[in-house]
Amino acid sequence: MASLATQLGPLKLQNPIMTASGTFGYGEEIANFMDISHLGAVVCKTVTRAPRAGNAPPRTCETAAGMLNAIGLQNVGVERFITEKLPYLRQFAVPLIVNIAGETIEDFGLLAQALSQQAGVAALELNISCPNVAHGLDFATDPVLTEQVVAHARAATHLPIIAKLSPNVTDITLIARAAEAGGADAVSLVNTFVGMAVNIHTRRPRLSNISGGLSGPAIKPLALRAVYRCAQVLGIPLIGIGGIMNAQDAIEFFIAGASAVQVGTATFVQPGAALEVIQGLESYMDKYAIASIKELVGSIITT
Amino acid sequence: MPQRILAQIIEQRELTPSHYRLRLAAPEIAQTAKAGQYVHVLPRATHSFDPLLRRAFSIMRAAEDAIDILYRIEGRGTALLARRKAGETIDVLGPLGLPFAPLTTHNILVGGGVGVPPLVLLAAQAVPEVRIQALIGARAATEIIGQEDFRDYDVPVEVATDDGSAGHQGLVTDLLERQLSQSGLTGQGLTVFACGPLPMLRVVAAMSQRYKVPCQVSLEENMPCGVGVCNGCVVPVLGAGDDYGNYRRICVDGPVLWANEVNWGHYSGDSC
Structure with missing residues (x-):
């Protein structure tokens, strides 16, 4: 049996498949459809300091082989997350990665500090790349700010830190290196691509926020190239995200250089999609006699 | 408890050129469905990715281990659904959502x-x-x-x-x-x-x-997931709403x- 054991800096996972933030809630709903303890890790929906109601509807719109969303980081806020959501998530024997977002650098530090004191939090993913809130993208489009926010969170916590990067930049490798320089243990990429859709009958945007983040199979080739390029220049592990619908998609990301992947939009279509990716990955590794997932990571042949 | 099943199409009846009534063999859903609940149907083949998402349809009939849904061709998803034929199978998630309150006098x-x-x-x-x-x-x-x-x-x-x-x-x-x-x-x-x-x-x-x-x-509403995780299908409500603000997810709280x-x-x- 192939070994899927994965290490992301100090974070040890039984396999490299995790959920993507914002597609898994806080676990309660998806637990009806899959055994969460089989995942490599759980990444829960973004938590902010204060509760956020989110954007006005309509918040989503399907597009060709993809979808736009502008949820607007609707969440209960960190205090209620700790008292109401964390106890539930803690019960699964799977590392919990809490995704956090702030409006300021200080917010990230305070959130990191508050969550570091809680049992059952294995790592933090810094959402410095949400396209659907004011200033959401400011950090991840600027290498100086990226390094500062990561360094600030780094100083506030002993937990492993993953910086989630935006593809809405000229050169994502510059941002990835800035995150590494700031002390990130890993980077996850990519968040959604900013896009829009228009209703030609009403001439109104299909999202109340006008623009939203594009996800799904439509973005997979774009995300894959971003991972490939960053893998060439980084000394820390990468987590690939973007349109992974099945094991074949995930395997492409491993070969391109991702040490782990997140399954996002696929969960909306099949609530158990992440587990199907794990099963498909095991079959592939058995078929090609790959003993460890580590042999697959970055194994792309370009000569 | 909602189930994901591959349901065989028993009958696809054309009511008008744009209205269809679909009967699916779905014992697990038919036996538990309550009025007001819906099913989330994947109109495409499982290994195609366009259109990507499921479509929600209220359950019209739940009897004899089968369910009926009725739809009008509105877009790509329903157009594709209308081309599916008896004998084919279709990926269905359900029953989902909260039902109507009990009838009164x-x-x-x-x-x-x-x-x-x-x-x-x-x-x-x-x-x-x-x-x-x-x-x-x-x-x-x-x-x-x-x-x-x-x-x-x-x-x-x-x-x-x-x-x-x-x-x-x-x-x-x-x-x-x-x-x-x-x-x-x-x-x-x-x-x-x-x-x-x-x-x-x-x-x-x-x-x-x-x-x-x-x-x-x-x-x-547009319902990407149908199970309450995407927070896409919210409607504004008075009072406490959906845990975080004055919105409620109609997929699971509706x-x-x-x-x-x-x-x-x-x-x-x-x-x-």
Whole structure:
């Protein structure tokens, strides 16, 4: 049996498949459809300091082989997350990665500090790349700010830190290196691509926020190239995200250089999609006699 | 508990060139479905990715280990669904959502267009002691949904059509106004249950409030996941809402809401 054991800096996972933030809630709903303890890790929906109601509807719109969303980081806020959501998530024997977002650098530090004191939090993913809130993208489009926010969170916590990067930049490798320089243990990429859709009958945007983040199979080739390029220049592990619908998609990301992947939009279509990716990955590794997932990571042949 | 099943198509019946009624073999869903619940259907083949997401359809009939859904061709998903044939299998998740509240002594069901189906199941699941009046609105006689089903359940039906080709020429809410003003049943254990286009639901909600009759509405929004994780299908509500703000996810905390919970003034229903 192939070994899927994965290490992301100090974070040890039984396999490299995790959920993507914002597609898994806080676990309660998806637990009806899959055994969460089989995942490599759980990444829960973004938590902010204060509760956020989110954007006005309509918040989503399907597009060709993809979808736009502008949820607007609707969440209960960190205090209620700790008292109401964390106890539930803690019960699964799977590392919990809490995704956090702030409006300021200080917010990230305070959130990191508050969550570091809680049992059952294995790592933090810094959402410095949400396209659907004011200033959401400011950090991840600027290498100086990226390094500062990561360094600030780094100083506030002993937990492993993953910086989630935006593809809405000229050169994502510059941002990835800035995150590494700031002390990130890993980077996850990519968040959604900013896009829009228009209703030609009403001439109104299909999202109340006008623009939203594009996800799904439509973005997979774009995300894959971003991972490939960053893998060439980084000394820390990468987590690939973007349109992974099945094991074949995930395997492409491993070969391109991702040490782990997140399954996002696929969960909306099949609530158990992440587990199907794990099963498909095991079959592939058995078929090609790959003993460890580590042999697959970055194994792309370009000569 | 919702299940994901690969359901075989028993029958795909063309009612009009744009209206279809689909019967699926789905014992797990048929045996537990309650009126107001829906199924989330993947119109494409599992290994194609376009159109990407499932489509939500209210359950119209749940009997003999099969479920019926009824739909109008609106876009790519329903167009694809209409091409699926008997014998093929289709990926279905359900039953999902919260059902209608129990029927009361007297009940008026108000359905507009393809909003009628959940009301048909509501009538089918009624105990004999309750009284039900169904009011159906449609653009034209050819597009009246559910009239025969209600008759099968011995539920009296009144019809309104936009063009007057059947029943009252005008709106189904004209029929509701007549019922509420003449029946003398307001305050006598009367409840209104409605599903249909948003403009109709607004009028039904306002009219019910005016006559002080409790009213439940079944709402429709773009529903990417159907299981409560994407937070995409929210509608504005009065009061506490969906855990975080004055919104509620209609996929799991609906699609049926009490009309007086909905913040109609902030509800555009401008879905894509």
